[in-house]
Amino acid sequence: MIPLLQVSDLSVGLRGGALLVDSLAFRLERGQRLGIVGGSGSGKSVTVHAVAGLLPEELTATGSVRLDGQEILDLPETERARLRGRRIATIFQEPMTALDPVRRIADQVRAPMDIHRLGTAKERRDKVADLLAAVGLPRTTFPADLFPHELSGGQRQRVLLAAALAADPDVLLADEPTTALDLVTQRQILDLLDNLAERRGLSLVMVSHDLGVIARLCEHVLVMEGGRMVENGPVAKILTAPAHPVTARLVGRRLAAAPIEQRPRHAPLLVARGLTRHYRLPDRGRRVAVDDVDLEIMAGESVGLVGASGSGKSTLARLLTGLEPPDAGSVLLDGHDPGRWDKVRHSVQMVFQDPFDSLDPRWKIARIVGEPLDRDRLPDSEHLARVVQALREVELPEDALRRHPHAFSGGQRQRIAIARALVARPRLVVLDEPLSALDVVIQDQVLALLSRLRAAHDLTYLLISHDLGVVQRLCSRVIVLAKGQIVEEGPVDQILHSPRSSAARALVDAVLAPTVAPQQGPDY
Amino acid sequence: MGATITATMLALALLSMIWTPYPPVAIDIKAKLQGPSLRHLLGTDPFGRDTASMLMTGARHSLSVATGSVLLGAGLGVPAGAMAAAIGGWLDDLVMRGNDLLFAFPAVLTAIMLAAALGPSTWTAVIAIGLFNIPVFARVTRSAAVRLWPRSFVQAARLSGKGRFRITVEHILPNIIDQLVVQVTVQLALAILAEAGLGYLGLSVPPPAPSWGKMLADAQTFLAVSPRLAILPGVMVAITVLGLNMLGDGLRDRLDPRLAALR
């Protein structure tokens, strides 16, 4: 039997340059689901673009891509366009930017039907309503005349999914469709994809860096590294007996969790009372971002602050560090008022989410790491000694001092950011999603570093995250935030195994362990 | 290329301060309206003044008015924009409303008003064009700075206990200086064009000092007799502006390779 999609000897490269995909081959039967997994730069996304016929002009593809036995790789653009949407649909990673901001969502869902001239105007309109309802955006709550900016990231990905299905394609290529979403939303979108593919008999190629995501949906997986396939087989087999080191690394993540011993002491380092902060919104008047929050962090403790995106956790962090003034309430650090923090300013430092954003590109590393000491006017030699020491703590070579941030990778930059937080010898370090921008292998290394530093310097951590899996590895106590309020608080294990609030339950459910059968629950 | 043209013009202008083939204001009626020759490389005007010398002196006036007006515009606009971004709130509103107000006055109209009030002079031209430059620099600075403030490295600086002024000096301005330099070249080019326009209306340097715009105005009377006089000063303006624009594009490409791909 002819497979629905057959890719053989596919290579993609810059004209006369390096190959991004090298002699790749796979086949997809009708109704089958194939996962492609790999780290960044493995060529998995380029593969999707090549199959969809959406490669940027500077890339050329050679080899063969057959759809129902017909060669499509070298078709001219107009004929290729006739297949896109109609036979092969594609959804991408960035739902925030993938919708045209000046067009209503209904028009964008209808577009593939308009382009391929399917059905009458009325049939198209009806189908748009059906599709939007099918992806969980019923007309009653989501009128079709909404614009993309009026929707959240998860909702936009639903719209994109509806648009991808509008012309009843045979195969759906999904390029990291959930990576940009928070874990709860990610879980919902995956369920939806699963459901829709099942009901419509859709064939699926799912690309992700996260084996957990692939395992949730696909029966077969292909592992890529450096543009080549390094391993492939049934998901169950790959998970239990990975043959290639790359696969093993992707599987091994999350399994290395070592429970951390905590020594909570009973002197509160930071006390917040009645913290409230609201933002002015264009339409609905004011939105409360943080609502009457009481909070204590003991010296030496590590507290996780979790919640879905929009729950107010980042705003709370900014209030606690004094970066933003509260509308009501107070924060006392070591008994000091935030307005007069100058004396204790060094006691709180922060590590930010995006390491590509947190280092001034104009400054050299020596100056960046030393910045928290600038106001102390230390003698030059002492200043330098502190900087060198901090850099050593995060295991970066001393010659890093004379370079600019652009010379470093994401993981290295995060280490530099940690060194900057350490140099002032703080007592409380606020970690704002410090791992979410890093790839899985680097995440492990940074986690290990953070827990070693805590032991060495007697640090107190407040870790902000939407991922309970990460929180579990670093913290003993968890605070769950929803809609700006604390809805649950307690030891990590308790919240993981018997969450009481719906917000906590959603977060627990969202932790996708790379196991074959999702009904087994998270594997800790 | 852009840099070469700009440097050449600058050299000509500087040279005119110490040497020109003839004194640019020397009238020699016997030698009026001569074509190019070895004695007068680019010929003479109806008063027998040496065109090449006048063009060189014109370059000096043009460039100094342009430079002065851009310095004025950047000198007031950059701090205003940086402050608006750093402090926000009412100050931001005030600066932006002031901007809108200045924007409503086209440079030539401002110059006409000022020339009426102060009399035509180099300073009138500098102030008129400079006033027009203030909101441009304020806007560019503010919008670039506003994008920087929420970034994590600026937040980290705040956690280091630094104030808004110090952060502006240490982090914000160094990160937008590139954009400002590009803007300076663009505004210099526009200022050269504006100065030529004012000169044409007789609102720039007062006579007898030559300016490119005024030379064009004078040449219009003799257009049929001596088109050369109407072409040369315009060519000078166009080449200078072209050089500055190319310099700006080149700088922009070097600073932002992503934009270079767009070009």
Place this chain on the structure above:
Amino acid sequence: MSRRALQRGAVRAGAAVLTLLAASVLVFLVLQVLPGDPAAVMLGTEARPDTLVAMRREMGLDEPMAVRWWNWIGGFVTGDLGRSHTYDVPVADLITSRAEVSVPLALMSLTVAVGIGIPAGLFAAARHGRPADIVTMAAAQIGLSIPSFWIGILLVLLFTILLRWMPAGGFPGWEAGPSAALASLVLPSLALGLPQAAVLARVSRTAVVETSRLDFVRTGRAGGLTRDQAILSHALPNALPAIVTVVGLQFSFLIAGTVLVENVFYLPGLGRLVFQSIGARDLPTLMSVIMLLVATVVLVNLAVDLLLLRLDPRLAARA
């Protein structure tokens, strides 16, 4: 338009009114410090002191500044602009007759700028990086560097002196028939419009090339559009706000340019009127024309902002 957009529009219109008031104060103050007594200019140097005083009273120059500003701006709103000192006709009539030249000139120049600039920009964007793009952009680069009044002089040189196709300037008046009147505005509007067309070509090319790299253009292609179709139906609509913004800004340059170009072509328009009334110290005329031009710039920018609210639904939502 959504309620929110209407609200934003109303706020923007309010701001425009405030800007106009502030501008009127500015115009008034700057022109009040004009050296030279308009009364003395009118009566000549031989005037007797008592005639001068009487003249000043008649012209309203003896009242306090605030009162004079209020009278002026009140008259401005109701259309009573006072009498021109030099022409001895109502300023309103003077402005109307001059606007008959300047308004068609401005509109024709804008047509030249938009009609040449935007298509050229789109053409270059569609052939991005190929020879046609490079040639178009080189032409735009040169067009950008040429002062409009010099283009005017060159056009006169070419069409009047060398080819003898057109008169050197002047305006026959609309009585001479629309075709003769329009013909006399062709060269001036080319001179004024061409440099702006160059600006617009560059801006629209960059905007379209930039938006055509955004994710949603790829989404459109994934739905079945070809590359060129995706540019027209997704990249262009999203580039439009940037292009419209620039067209609005250009209006200010066009107004400034009319002063110059009307001088080159001896056109009896508003720009020339401004210029002439300085020499004559014709204060009522000068203030009113400048205020009118400034008001036009402010109102055009307001119109552009309102149009942007329609073109980009996100603007209305932004606080």
